[in-house]
Amino acid sequence: MSKSYTISNLSQEFGVTTRTLRHYEDQGLVTPARDGINRIYTSRDRVRLKLALRGKRLGFSLNEIRELFELYDLASGERRKLEEFAIKLDRRRAQLVQQREDVEVMLDEISFFATQCQRLLAETETGKTKAI
Amino acid sequence: MSKSYTISNLSQEFGVTTRTLRHYEDQGLVTPARDGINRIYTSRDRVRLKLALRGKRLGFSLNEIRELFELYDLASGERRKLEEFAIKLDRRRAQLVQQREDVEVMLDEISFFATQCQRLLAETETGKTKAI
């Protein structure tokens, strides 16, 4: 008897709208059961939602996320599927490595600007402005 | 006399369409000069394009990228602007830190799957399949 959630439960927990959750269902990212007419989300749905949102933050499309889920679900290994899987994985990995690099560079730049900014703010604060 | 580029030069170098470059101009990300009617991109445009594409890979919108460029251009420090700048920077930094975390987790997961995948592929290759 694992936990179950209503649509607003998950909506609130993850800070998304119920519309979003229904949309994700349309896109096959979550597959809640029904209590009569109402959606009942399982902890599996919750995990998927979490993964989906992380994917989103990384710029993956819902479609790509669904594909990843399908790959996660790949249980019995048909050779052909596995090969495709391996190729896709490698593409993703390369992409992520690039992204990690991007993030590092961007963080460096931002921290430079932040420093500059703090310095300038400090100056004006102590009245050390050039002109006045 | 720094280098200059045609639209197809940059288009090819960065693997984007000319339409994209024109679109980025519409959005104020690049500001090529003109040789008669034709666009002439400077190395400054090239740098901006590079930055823009990195921003895109990280999931920034063109609008956010433009805002960042405006911040880059912020030369004379009006106190108010600087404060807003600092706040925006901090939000971005938090976002990037989260993203870095996301990337790490995702890379871990992917490498796990890759390993599994390789193992399965190796098995089928050597005919060590369970049933047959």
Place this chain on the structure above:
DNA sequence: AAATTGTTTGACGTTTACGTAAAAGAAATG
């Protein structure tokens, strides 16, 4: 000169990821 190639400016089309509104049913609460 004719044809190809590269460029321009519109301008409408498309995909993604939801937003938003409407109408209606179910459940909780005063």
Place this chain on the structure above:
DNA sequence: CATTTCTTTTACGTAAACGTCAAACAATTT
């Protein structure tokens, strides 16, 4: 019982980021 509150489906709307013509002009190349 009446009224919120939560939920449902249906369906049109929208913002972003280009795609995709079309028509026209300029510079090369044959």
